[in-house]
Amino acid sequence: MVVCGDDALAVRLAGELRDIYRQQVTLVLPDADSVGPELACSTRVVEAAPDATALREAGVAQAVALALVYEDDETNIRIALTARRLNPRIRLVIRLYNRKLGSYLAELLDQAAAVADTPAGADSTTTVLSDADTAAPALVAAVVAGTSKVLQADGLLFRAREHTPRQRREATTPALCTLALLSSTTDDPAGSDGSDRSGPAGPQLLPASMEIAHSAQRGAIVLEAVSNSPRSTRRERIGTAGLPVMELFSRRVRFALAAFTAAVFAIAFTSWVTTDDALAHAAYVTLLDLFSINDPAVGDPTERQLLQLFTGLVGLLLLPVLVAAVLEAFGSFRSATSLRRPPRGTADHVVLLGLGKVGTRVLARLRELEIPVVCVEEDPEARGISLARRLHVPVVLGDVTQDGVLEAAHIHRARAFLALTSSDTTNLEAILCARTSTPGLRVALRLYDDEFATAVHRTLRAAHPQAVTRSRSVTSLAAPAFATAMMGRQILGAIPVERRVLLFAAIDVDGLPQLEGRTIADTFNPGRWRILALDTADPAERRPDLRATRLDGQSHVSGLLFNLHPGHLLGPNDRVVIAATRQGLAELLSTRPHTSRAH
CATH class of the missing domain: 3.40.50.720 (NAD(P)-binding Rossmann-like Domain)
Structure with missing residues (x-):
């Protein structure tokens, strides 16, 4: 090769x-x-x-x-x-x-x-x-699921979560499946430095049901679906196509308009009391006086003359306020067609630093998951600026190392911070600055060198043990997908288990004697491969990566069917999602005729 x-x-x-x-x-x-x-x-x-x-x-x-x-x-x-x-x-x-x-x-x-x-x-x-595409899911998962052990398929997000023996016993919601039994149990969210040896001392990948039942004292990696449930209904409307009415005008303009409205009502009420006119007529006369289009109150009672003078004064004061409101509304609409500023009261969002190749892909993934985002970028011509403008995602333009830039992105109210610029020092400085203002903030940063990323991760984790810290090298995240493609197949993702790895692939059943014509229960090969789901999409609409399948043309409907019946018989037209070891996947596909392709 x-x-x-x-x-x-x-x-x-x-x-x-x-x-x-x-x-x-x-x-x-x-x-x-x-x-x-x-x-x-x-x-x-x-x-x-x-x-x-x-x-x-x-x-x-x-x-x-x-x-x-x-x-x-x-x-x-x-x-x-x-x-x-x-x-x-x-x-x-x-x-x-x-x-x-x-x-x-x-x-x-x-x-x-x-x-x-x-x-x-x-x-x-x-x-x-694309290295950006292959690395983006792990970076997104670092802020969504708190781990890089994720799988994205058919618009769904799945997380491989570590359960201690106690968590396994107390679990109330069943997981989709157990992927592995760990060699040791740890409360460290980054995982343990386990062994890759086989047997009880090492992790046991894709264990059988009997082995799971007799391993109550061992930790486990289970696969579960992840949903992004918004914790607020108003503040998380960031990055949508609409422009909130409250964002058209500043707070001062809104207060001024409210004060003038109250003054007009007070004048109309006073006129109704003092002149014996009907309430509707008194309000009408007040508006005429307010806009200076009524006849002078010559010869009218003194009360009427004073009210007209006062109303005219209020009208003069209202003119500059109306001009300011029009200018602010025009500026807000113009910003909506270009770049939005973070709305007032923004909270529970993800701050994304850097809109280069990787940052652009991560932004698209976050918006696919409907997670509110505020971007920070120094270059107004960066690659991802056009995407942010099209998605109406708020962007703060400025150097993140300068005072006030992260504060403008409301970092103190954010749920997580992603630093994905091409400069390691910029990412590290931004993370340290964010941790200074918000010590418990969940952070993930992109670093070029894998060894440097490991060292930074350990140091930050030691300094802030109560906060989730992730450091990722794009090359280390992308290399496994490229290597698997070199072997003649594409994978949906890879999840590390201690020092070993599990691959997830979508493959056609046709031509595979271990799968075709056999039931789901018969296809399970412990330690080698296991079928997780069946792709029910029409064969003509299937896509190899299982990421953009839309069955209704508009809203997304997942074509993956989990919790398959053990007696379900696989046919030649079926496509399945499997979890497999590298050796198991190679063994499974080695029996396929070369005229057929695996996705």
């Missing part, structure tokens, strides 16, 4: 393929010094610029799969076209941020492989992934 890139994702991907899947890897980098000594000793490293010569030197003509993970989309597209010409049989995994362009490119490259008369059984499929 060949991996071409220019950043830490390429190095991390090569290590994943070598350590987890035991593959022979050639790594193509513009600078070989970025490769660690351990990886350099066991992996062939080619130092070259991205071109056809580098591909030939890396042996693309004989390779099974090629990953193109350069940061520049144009470079990845150019090299992908060249690689398909050099080896029509090769499996391609391409890193692209533009998802629409990626779907077109994958279709084009698959067509090129089809017309190239590839040998029967060759897997020449093309998979387009």
